[in-house]
Amino acid sequence: xxxFELGERAIVERIRKLLxxxxxxxxCGFIRIGxxxxxxxxxxxxxxxxxxxxxxxxxxxxxxxxxxLSDLAAMGAKxxxxxxxxxxxxxxxxGFLDEIIRGIKTCADHASTRVIGGDLDAHDELTIxxxxxxxxxxxxxxxxxxxxxxxxxxxxxxxxxxxxxxxALKQGIKCPADLLAKLFExxxxxxxxxxxxxxxxxxxxxxxxxxxxxxLHELSRANENIGFKIYAEKxxxxxxxxxxxxxxxxxxxxxxxxxxxxxxxxxxxxxxxILHEEIDLTIIGKVTKKNILIEETTIEGKxxxxxxxxxxxxxxxxxxxxxSRPQDPITDTNTKFDITKY
Amino acid sequence: xxxFELGERAIVERIRKLLxxxxxxxxCGFIRIGxxxxxxxxxxxxxxxxxxxxxxxxxxxxxxxxxxLSDLAAMGAKxxxxxxxxxxxxxxxxGFLDEIIRGIKTCADHASTRVIGGDLDAHDELTIxxxxxxxxxxxxxxxxxxxxxxxxxxxxxxxxxxxxxxxALKQGIKCPADLLAKLFExxxxxxxxxxxxxxxxxxxxxxxxxxxxxxLHELSRANENIGFKIYAEKxxxxxxxxxxxxxxxxxxxxxxxxxxxxxxxxxxxxxxxILHEEIDLTIIGKVTKKNILIEETTIEGKxxxxxxxxxxxxxxxxxxxxxSRPQDPITDTNTKFDITKY
Numbered sequence: 001x002x003x004f005e006l007g008e009r010a011i012v013e014r015i016r017k018l019l020x021x022x023x024x025x026x027x028c029g030f031i032r033i034g035x036x037x038x039x040x041x042x043x044x045x046x047x048x049x050x051x052x053x054x055x056x057x058x059x060x061x062x063x064x065x066x067x068x069l070s071d072l073a074a075m076g077a078k079x080x081x082x083x084x085x086x087x088x089x090x091x092x093x094x095g096f097l098d099e100i101i102r103g104i105k106t107c108a109d110h111a112s113t114r115v116i117g118g119d120l121d122a123h124d125e126l127t128i129x130x131x132x133x134x135x136x137x138x139x140x141x142x143x144x145x146x147x148x149x150x151x152x153x154x155x156x157x158x159x160x161x162x163x164x165x166x167x168a169l170k171q172g173i174k175c176p177a178d179l180l181a182k183l184f185e186x187x188x189x190x191x192x193x194x195x196x197x198x199x200x201x202x203x204x205x206x207x208x209x210x211x212x213x214x215x216l217h218e219l220s221r222a223n224e225n226i227g228f229k230i231y232a233e234k235x236x237x238x239x240x241x242x243x244x245x246x247x248x249x250x251x252x253x254x255x256x257x258x259x260x261x262x263x264x265x266x267x268x269x270x271x272x273x274i275l276h277e278e279i280d281l282t283i284i285g286k287v288t289k290k291n292i293l294i295e296e297t298t299i300e301g302k303x304x305x306x307x308x309x310x311x312x313x314x315x316x317x318x319x320x321x322x323x324s325r326p327q328d329p330i331t332d333t334n335t336k337f338d339i340t341k342y
Numbered sequence: 343x344x345x346f347e348l349g350e351r352a353i354v355e356r357i358r359k360l361l362x363x364x365x366x367x368x369x370c371g372f373i374r375i376g377x378x379x380x381x382x383x384x385x386x387x388x389x390x391x392x393x394x395x396x397x398x399x400x401x402x403x404x405x406x407x408x409x410x411l412s413d414l415a416a417m418g419a420k421x422x423x424x425x426x427x428x429x430x431x432x433x434x435x436x437g438f439l440d441e442i443i444r445g446i447k448t449c450a451d452h453a454s455t456r457v458i459g460g461d462l463d464a465h466d467e468l469t470i471x472x473x474x475x476x477x478x479x480x481x482x483x484x485x486x487x488x489x490x491x492x493x494x495x496x497x498x499x500x501x502x503x504x505x506x507x508x509x510a511l512k513q514g515i516k517c518p519a520d521l522l523a524k525l526f527e528x529x530x531x532x533x534x535x536x537x538x539x540x541x542x543x544x545x546x547x548x549x550x551x552x553x554x555x556x557x558l559h560e561l562s563r564a565n566e567n568i569g570f571k572i573y574a575e576k577x578x579x580x581x582x583x584x585x586x587x588x589x590x591x592x593x594x595x596x597x598x599x600x601x602x603x604x605x606x607x608x609x610x611x612x613x614x615x616i617l618h619e620e621i622d623l624t625i626i627g628k629v630t631k632k633n634i635l636i637e638e639t640t641i642e643g644k645x646x647x648x649x650x651x652x653x654x655x656x657x658x659x660x661x662x663x664x665x666s667r668p669q670d671p672i673t674d675t676n677t678k679f680d681i682t683k684y
Contacts, residue, residue, distance in 0.1 A: 003434045004464070011462060014436070018443045019457050029458025031423045031475065033375070042384075042473055044427040044463040081373045085386040085427075085471040092345045094356070101360045115361050116371025119471075120353060121386040122346070129427040129461075129471035131384055133373065 027071040027207070036135045041071040046127040054169055057096045059184040060128070061103025067209070068132035069111045069188035070261040074207040076142045076197020077134035079113035079190065084130050087123025100128075111190045140197040142205040142265070144222035151203050151266040153228055153285040154275075156192045159212055160250055161238035163257025168244050176240045186261035192279045193263060199278070201271035211258040216292050217310040219264065230285035230308060232296040255294075256311045369413040369549070378477045383413040388469040396511055399438045401526040402470070403445025409551070410474035411453045411530035412603040416549040418484045418539020419476035421455035421532065426472050429465025442470075453532045482539040484607070486564035489546040493608040495570055495627040496617075498534045501554055502592055503580035505599025510586050518582045528603035534621045535605060541620070543613035553600040558634050559652040561606065572627035572650060574638040597636075598653045 003011060016022060031038040045051065045067065051060050065082060072079050084104060088097065108114050113132075161182030168175035169183075189207070196202045204223060208215045212235070216228050232251055241250040254260075266287055267275060275281060294308040345353060358364065373380040387393065387409065393402050407424060414421050426446060430439065450456050455474075503524030510517035511525075531549070538544045546565060550557045554577070558570050574593055583592040596602075608629055609617060617623060636650040 001436050002432075003430055003436050003439050004432055006436065008462060011436075011439070014440070015443050015462075018440060019447050021456055021458065027459070029423055029425060029460075031458065033378075033422075033477075036375075038380070038422070038475070040423065040425055040473070040475060041459060042425040042427040042461050042471065044429055044461050044465070044469070044471065046429065046463070046465060048466070049464070080375075080380070081371055081382065083371060083382055083384040083473060085384040085473075087386055087388065087469065088345055090344075090346055094343050094345050094348060094353075097345050097353070098356070098360060101357050105361050114363055116363065116373065117369070117383060118371075119384050119386050120350060120357075121388070122391070123386070123388060123467070123469070124390070125466060127386070127429065127465070127469055129384065129386065129473075131382070131425060131427075131471075131473045133380070133382060133475065135375075 028075055028077075032138070035138050037138050037141050038133065038135050039072055039075050039077040040131065040133045041068050042129055042131040043067045043071070044127065044129045047125045051126060052169070055184050057099025058103035058106075060126075061100035061105075062107045062185045063103075064100075064128040064130045065104045065107035066186050066188045066261060068130045069107065069190060070186070070207045070209060072132050072134040073189045073193030074142065074205050074263055075136060076140055076193045076205070077136040078194055079111050079132050079134040081116040082108055082113060082130060082132050084115060084118040084128060085121065086118065087121045087125070087127035089124060089126055090122065092126070107188070111188055136197055140200060142193070142197050142202050144204055144206050144219055147204040147219065147223045147226050147266040147287050148268070149226065149287055149289055151268050151287040152272055152283045153230065153264070153266055153287060154272075154281045154283050155208065155212070155236065155262050155264050156189050156279060156281055157260075157262045158236045158238040159208070159260050159262060160241050160254030160257065162186065162259030163253035164238065164241045164244050164250065166257065166259065167253065173244060176243055179238065179240050179244070182238065183259055186259065188261055189263050195278050196263070196265060196275065199271070199275055201267050201275060203266045203268065205263060205265035208260050208262045208264050209258055211256050211311070212264065213255045213308050214258070214310055215264050216308065220292055225289065227288040227290040228285055228292045229288050229305075230292075230294045232294055234282060234284045236282040236284075255308070370417055370419075374480070377480050379480050379483050380475065380477050381414055381417050381419040382473065382475045383410050384471055384473040385409045385413070386469065386471045389467045393468060394511070397526050399441025400445035400448075402468075403442035404449045404527045405445075406442075406470040406472045407446045407449035408528050408530045408603060410472045411449065411532060412528070412549045412551060414474050414476040415531040415535030416484065416547050416605055417478060418482055418535045418547070419478040420536055421453050421474050421476040423458040423475050424450055424455060424472060426457060426460040426470060427463070428460065429463045429467070429469035431466060431468055432464065434468070449530070453530055478539055482542060484535070484539050484544050484547040486546055486548050486561055489561065489565045489568050489608040489629050490610070491568065491629055491631055493545050493610050493629040494614055494625045495572065495606070495608055495629060496614075496623045496625050497550065497554070497578065497604050497606050498531050498621060498623055499602070499604045500578045500580040501550070501602050501604060502583050502596030502599065504528065504601030505595035506580065506583045506586045506592065508599065508601065509595065515586060518585055521580065521582050521586070524580065525601055528601065530603055531605050537620050538605070538607060538617065541613070541617055543609050543617060545608045545610065547605055547607035550602050550604045550606050551600055553598050553653070554606065555597045555650050556600070556652055557606050558650065562634055567631065569630040569632040570627055570634045571630050572634075572636045574636055576624060576626045578624040578626075597650070
């Protein structure tokens with residue numbers, strides 16, 4: 001059997017068993033050092049699926065740093081250093097590499113960390129593996145598991161910005177600069193993650209890199225016997241989305257498209273007030289006993305509750321075309337530009 | 343200007359300046375945490391240059407772990423965890439992935455560490471980035487700099503085994519199993535590195551992944567105003583090399599071919615005795631004021647001292663061919679199988 005027939009979750013499960021380490025599967029790995037937990041995460045990005053031609057070198061660098069920093073943020077860890085293994089095609093211009101490095105540095109600076117090392121290699125396809133190392137106090141760390149019935153479900157920032165920008169690029173529609181920035185220069189929520197962790201109020205957390213719906217399903221799998229009820233009207237879609245999409249479409253993008261590096265977390269009701277004062281968050285629903293439901297208001301003003309499908313994109317199921325050179329990943333329909341894979 | 347016209351050292355220098363972190367350039371990055379120094383390193387390996395067809399999945403996995411662990415060993419750090427970002431081609435069989443994971447696990451077990459996380463991705467070319475994280479007491483850490491005139495120059499284990507095995511594979515000569523193991527399953531010298539660090543006797547250290555001559559030049563660059571005098575007869579060539587190469591050729595391979603993941607280090611004379619009792623080491627020369635010289639005995643019995651050329655292989659200068667599919671990296675002369683790049 002071929003790996004791609006299995007899907008990512010089954011492969012990770014297989015690897016976890018082979019390695020005999022039950023902790024593997026979350027986005028980060030942990031090492032306990034006294035009162036601190038060292039958190040580390042690696043992410044592989046490459047030309048064909050992650051760097052569309054509209055992306056500048058600076059944005060490629062920024063994104064390569066941001067995806068791993070977002071994983072740290074989800075656990076409440078503060079980054080202490082980053083490593084980058086960079087595989088460069090033979091015809092890479094030094095100016096382009098400089099731009100990548102500048103993007104990496106600016107994102108690392110933004111998260112108050114720095115690059116401590118890495119590796120350079122010749123590679124047919126531009127490939128960047130960023131590794132972020134961080135730490136968080138043992139009593140503060142946020143895991144995916146821990147959500148309890150009646151906890152509030154919250155997200156930071158706004159959703160759908162990255163998905164809407166991708167839609168605009170695909171359709172050749174003019175896209176507002178701040179939507180494009182959501183897609184190509186997402187802000188890892190380090191400060192927010194750290195604040196949430198220090199509050200000790202959060203019962204479970206993860207980042208929404210795979211889309212809100214997929215992340216809710218993921219969170220439900222990480223917690224036994226819980227579900228969610230989400231209120232569609234509460235979902236904070238990005239204010240500029242309306243320039244590109246109608247409200248119904250905007251909601252779909254916010255639910256099912258990835259690339260929004262916001263945090264999804266659960267908090268007991270009595271502890272929400274203090275968090276509200278510290279970070280930009282929105283309550284979008286509550287933790288229930290089972291099922292993942294979404295409540296919407298129909299045009300006729302009726303309340304309608306229905307299951308929220310996962311529509312999760314497992315990228316290892318999408319078998320890539322073998323090509324001799326990278327194609328335009330956005331305009332070429334045979335190649336999927338994948339913003340839901342981190 | 344294109345990156346590949348610069349060569350690796352110039353690129354690293356450029357990146358170091360752009361990042362504003364003068365520590366970058368050694369194989370590992372450092373983070374100070376109290377009395378401990380956290381050491382981390384990432385290495386990118388991929389099909390075309392690192393995994394010849396004679397290499398099994400198990401060996402690919404082992405090698406991917408060994409290269410980064412060797413970097414930790416050179417600093418005297420004990421590994422605390424590893425991450426692997428693995429890019430898999432579309433037609434990868436699950437059994438092959440299992441073998442890679444088994445190789446990774448066995449090597450990690452051997453170094454008393456474990457895999458704590460990673461990333462899986464679809465990629466046209468099998469690409470593995472291993473990251474090793476370790477720690478070492480602040481007062482014990484070994485750097486490349488610190489060598490002093492008259493210190494003894496030492497290596498662990500034996501040299502030339504990997505290079506001789508590669509030669510045998512290229513020529514289609516039968517190769518003893520333990521030479522092949524030196525090439526495909528090198529042992530990262532974690533125990534030796536740790537013992538050397540704890541002895542506090544070592545003044546400078548690095549691993550010999552790029553070949554002894556290149557490593558001596560690298561060590562000389564890391565130390566101001568020092569050189570080396572190496573005695574050819576002292577170099578511990580692998581005992582099985584004689585089955586494949588004549589003594590002169592064996593010496594060349596030991597000097598100029600990479601892939602031997604042994605440690606190269608300098609120690610003051612008065613401290614060598616205690617190390618001799620603890621690890622398998624050979625004194626091959628001494629630290630001098632300048633130049634890197636090698637003393638050989640000619641066939642006529644004369645002593646001859648000459649400069650030891652670097653013959654360092656900077657892999658980024660070797661521009662890879664762009665191909666639609668991986669070639670046999672050993673038998674295809676257009677593609678260099680590179681054992682000197684870690």
